[in-house]
Amino acid sequence: MKLSTKGRYGVRAMVDLASNYGGAPVSIKTISKRENLSEYYLEQLFSPLRRANMIRSIRGAQGGYVLCKPPKDITVGDIMTILEGPIEIADCIDGVDCDSADCCATKAVWEKIKKSIDDVMTSITLQDILDDYENIKNKKSSIKIADRSE
Numbered sequence: 058m059k060l061s062t063k064g065r066y067g068v069r070a071m072v073d074l075a076s077n078y079g080g081a082p083v084s085i086k087t088i089s090k091r092e093n094l095s096e097y098y099l100e101q102l103f104s105p106l107r108r109a110n111m112i113r114s115i116r117g118a119q120g121g122y123v124l125c126k127p128p129k130d131i132t133v134g135d136i137m138t139i140l141e142g143p144i145e146i147a148d149c150i151d152g153v154d155c156d157s158a159d160c161c162a163t164k165a166v167w168e169k170i171k172k173s174i175d176d177v178m179t180s181i182t183l184q185d186i187l188d189d190y191e192n193i194k195n196k197k198s199s200i201k202i203a204d205r206s207e
Contacts, residue, residue, distance in 0.1 A: 064141040066094050067102045068186075071136050074112060075128035075183035082114075082121030102140060109139045128187060134178035144178075146171040 073088045085103070089096040103122060106112045111131060112122050124131065137144070147167040149155040 060137070061141060062098075063102060064137045066092070066098065067106065067140040068133055068136050070094065070099055070102060071106070071111070071124070071131065072183055072186050072190075074122060074124050075131070075187055078124050078128050081119060082123050084121040087121070105139050106136070111135065111139065124183075128183035131183045132179050133181045133183075133186075134175065137178055144171065144174050146174075 069092050070088050073092055074083055077083050085096050085099045088094070089099055103112060103114075107114060110125050113125055114120065114122055143151070145151055147164075149161065149164055150167050150171050155161065
């Protein structure tokens with residue numbers, strides 16, 4: 058199972074906007090360059106995010122996009138649901154009748170997997186991603202390489 062680029066790239070673009078939260082609007086061209094994503098594809102991703110009031114566009118020479126809510130209030134699950142729809146593990150979990158429903162030994166497994174994925178995606182916010190990235194950068198900058206010539 059692999060998530061599509063819509064969800065993965067959408068989260069990346071939203072993290073980029075989150076890193077600029079409270080500042081000037083960010084243009085699609087800027088996000089495209091920083092994240093190495095197609096401007097055209099970003100426009101397609103931003104359309105449903107705009108309709109869902111996750112982001113808004115600001116027109117003009119200094120225009121671009123901004124988040125409608127603080128990064129701490131936007132989860133990966135919010136973004137993925139807007140861009141991908143609900144994560145589907147098996148039809149029987151999503152209410153589709155199955156011939157084996159009465160005697161299925163694996164339905165409980167698919168329910169647990171779906172619940173785990175949903176729990177993780179709804180528990181991680183854009184702020185969490187930014188904080189984790191900052192921690193990684195700080196750890197890398199504090200690593201000192203020993204000089205072996207001593």
